[in-house]
């Protein structure tokens with residue numbers, strides 16, 4: 646056997662590095678009397694969503710960002726949700742915020758996302774920000790795609806000229822990731838695959854980088870991966886055995902780099918949520934944001 650295990654793209658380590666930078670920048674803002682605040686709107690009592698929101702506020706405490714929580718009952722009406730969103734839009738203590746998804750089925754997610762002030766959209770999911778991304782204008786970028794690109798760069802995985810196969814066309818990962826990776830600054834070539842793709846295995850086999858976010862357990866098998874390719878697992882499925890990703894066991898023996906799930910991009914999604922808030926606070930304060 647000459648199988649070499651893939652280099653692990655470590656999301657927690659990379660998150661810790663980002664937190665060191667954010668902590669210093671928040672401290673500089675606080676020295677000037679500016680306290681960045683992240684708001685969350687959580688509707689209902691789904692334990693998974695509650696855990697994610699808790700994690701986001703724990704992260705805020707670590708870097709010195711103030712937390713604003715709006716926890717609402719599952720049977721809230723759309724008008725009542727609108728009023729909470731209007732309230733956060735008007736709250737000067739709230740630099741940016743998110744409406745935790747998914748919302749209960751009787752509520753219209755797009756209506757809620759569109760009501761958020763685009764300048765306070767910490768998720769980068771407002772139509773104005775997604776539209777700016779399409780137009781190549783500066784915008785708040787969605788957190789998971791930002792985390793994926795940062796993690797690949799952090800481990801020196803070449804993007805320019807690379808062929809990236811993204812599996813999943815959802816609005817939080819696949820769709821915006823394709824737009825980001827094909828910008829001049831990333832210069833990758835992207836194939837966006839989905840449930841209608843005729844021969845997924847053939848597409849994935851051609852990839853220098855695979856990003857799997859379909860939410861199908863074990864979808865990406867070792868025979869589908871080009872030796873040495875980078876594989877980033879962002880699929881999330883809740884099973885009886887806990888959280889499972891899209892990448893099957895054995896891929897680590899074929900890939901050159903592997904970002905597992907959990908332990909990969911998830912912590913970076915949270916880190917870039919905070920980063921979006923800090924950048925907005927810096928912009929309104931008139932300091933030079935460093936981007937990244």
Ligand SMILES: Nc1nc(=O)c2c([nH]1)NC[C@@H]1CN(c3ccc(C(=O)N[C@@H](CCC(=O)O)C(=O)O)cc3)C=[N+]21
Nearest residue numbers: 697743744745746747768907908909910911912914915
């Ligand atoms: N408006 C909105 N914005 C979001 O960003 C958003 C959302 N809604 N709804 C749900 C998804 C999911 N998501 C995750 C964030 C962190 C981890 C994360 O930190 N995961 C850890 C493990 C955490 C655990 O074990 O539960 C890891 O991958 O190592 C995972 C998933 C953000 N989301």
